Amino acid sequence: MGLCFASWASRIPDIKNALQLSDAALGTLLFALPLGQLLIMPFSGKLVTRFGSQKVLITALCLYALSLTNMGLAREPWQLALSLMLFGLFSNLSNIAVNTQGVYAEELYGRAIMTGFHGVWSLAGFTGALTGLMMSNLNVSPYVHFWTVTAFTGLLIFLNFRSLIAVENVPIPKAEKKSRFSKPDGALISLGIVGFCSMAAEGAMFDWSGVYFQDVVKAPGSLVILGYTSFMIMMASGRFIGDLLINRIGRKRLMQTGGILISTGLFLSVCLPLLVPSVIAFMLVGLGVSTIVPIVYSLAGKNRTVAPGEALTIVSSVSFLGFLLGPPFIGYIAELWSLRISFACIGIFGICITLLVARMRNIS
Numbered sequence: 001m002g003l004c005f006a007s008w009a010s011r012i013p014d015i016k017n018a019l020q021l022s023d024a025a026l027g028t029l030l031f032a033l034p035l036g037q038l039l040i041m042p043f044s045g046k047l048v049t050r051f052g053s054q055k056v057l058i059t060a061l062c063l064y065a066l067s068l069t070n071m072g073l074a075r076e077p078w079q080l081a082l083s084l085m086l087f088g089l090f091s092n093l094s095n096i097a098v099n100t101q102g103v104y105a106e107e108l109y110g111r112a113i114m115t116g117f118h119g120v121w122s123l124a125g126f127t128g129a130l131t132g133l134m135m136s137n138l139n140v141s142p143y144v145h146f147w148t149v150t151a152f153t154g155l156l157i158f159l160n161f162r163s164l165i166a167v168e169n170v171p172i173p174k175a176e177k178k179s180r181f182s183k184p185d186g187a188l189i190s191l192g193i194v195g196f197c198s199m200a201a202e203g204a205m206f207d208w209s210g211v212y213f214q215d216v217v218k219a220p221g222s223l224v225i226l227g228y229t230s231f232m233i234m235m236a237s238g239r240f241i242g243d244l245l246i247n248r249i250g251r252k253r254l255m256q257t258g259g260i261l262i263s264t265g266l267f268l269s270v271c272l273p274l275l276v277p278s279v280i281a282f283m284l285v286g287l288g289v290s291t292i293v294p295i296v297y298s299l300a301g302k303n304r305t306v307a308p309g310e311a312l313t314i315v316s317s318v319s320f321l322g323f324l325l326g327p328p329f330i331g332y333i334a335e336l337w338s339l340r341i342s343f344a345c346i347g348i349f350g351i352c353i354t355l356l357v358a359r360m361r362n363i364s
Contacts, residue, residue: 001061001094002124004068007149008087010132011071011142018142019077032081034324036088041317044096048309053104054164057097058157064090065153072143096316100308103301104165112251115242115294122236187360188303188311191296192318194255194356197349198292199319200326201262204346205231205285207327208339216273216339223275230279231286238290251295252363255353261288262350270344288350293319299363322349 016026048056067090070083102117128149135145209227213219219226245254265284268277300315301308326346333342357363 001064001091001098002121003128003149004065004153005091006125006128007132007146008068008071010129011136011145014136014142015071015074015080019074019080021077025077029077029081029084032084033088033091034320036085037092037320038324039085040089040092041313041320044093045307045310045313047093048097048100048312049307052167053097053100053309054166057094057101057164058161060090060093060097061157062154064094065150065157069143069146069150072141072146092316096309096312099297099312099316100301101165103298103308103312104167106298106301108165112243112246112298114298115239115246115291118290118294119236119239119242122232122239126232126236188300188306188314189318190356190360191300192315194353195293195296195315195319196322197353197356198258198262198289198296198322200322200329200349201266201285201346202235202289202293203323203326204330204343205282205289208330208343209282212269212339212343213278217275217278219275226275226279227282231282234283234286235290238287239294242291242294245291246295250364251299252357252360255292255295255357255363258288258290258292259350259353259355259357261285262353263347264288264350266343266347266350270340270347273340292353 012026021029064087067083067086070086071080074080074083098117099114102114105117106113131149132145135148205228209231210224213224213227217227242254249257261284265281265286265288268284269281272278272281296315296319297312300311303311306314330339330342330346333345
């Protein structure tokens with residue numbers, strides 16, 4: 001999944017130039033991807049529960065990789081929009097299915113391993129970005145590039161699909177049956193809000209870190225990428241050591257620490273908008289967000305009142321709104337006041353994470 005997404009993201013400039021899109025037109029078209037994710041969200045959990053995450057993941061991931069190739073074929077803006085919507089649709093379906101598999105794996109291993117899975121996603125993101133840079137420098141067309149990635153993804157699926165976990169082999173009690181229109185579980189909504197705050201900060205880093213280093217930090221041209229790079233490196237590193245930290249200090253304390261790191265990092269970048277302090281600040285934010293969403297997904301999957309696939313859908317739906325609304329929120333605040341103030345506002349979300357987690361019960 002990480003390889004497919006990064007492959008698309010790495011070729012956005014080339015596709016933008018090929019379709020002769022303005023910045024505003026590209027921004028509008030990019031909204032088609034989260035739109036596809038939102039359209040499938042009400043059904044993802046039900047499909048995973050009905051057919052099993054094993055079958056859904058194999059099917060959805062194959063379609064996710066295939067839908068990547070459509071972007072390379074686009075010759076008109078509407079074609080790119082349709083391709084992105086399908087890409088987002090299969091992305092969300094794959095996401096719910098693969099995280100459900102992660103929950104099952106944790107049950108079988110009897111220890112925390114979820115953040116490591118998310119760390120591999122980040123590692124694949126680096127790999128995909130570097131591959132995209134190489135393909136672009138070699139003047140390989142996005143269509144050929146995407147088919148190469150799709151073929152490699154297909155090979156990985158073929159070599160590993162037999163090792164996926166069937167639900168009947170997992171010692172998870174069956175969820176209680178509820179009315180179709182029953183009130184969502186309060187614990188899941190709380191987890192979703194924690195995820196919302198974390199993903200709002202994550203979205204801010206993805207979309208605005210470069211702008212912040214350019215306009216506020218005034219970094220030299222070649223160093224503008226330092227903010228995003230430092231954030232990504234620490235986020236990936238945090239995920240690879242996250243499971244060890246969970247086993248040492250527990251999920252609750254780690255999430256509270258993550259919230260503090262997010263706030264500290266963002267407030268530091270606001271108070272000291274200089275190159276070195278800002279790099280350190282963005283590293284702190286990367287560490288802070290690294291484990292929160294994987295832990296939230298892990299806890300959601302262990303909920304005993306809702307099936308794992310549907311629990312993950314509820315939590316990921318609320319969390320994803322943070323990723324969707326966070327970056328525009330920064331833009332509006334920056335337009336009204338300044339980019340530094342908008343980053344300070346996002347920093348408050350870290351404090352909210354710490355306070356919300358402190359009130360949660362039955363989290364070890």
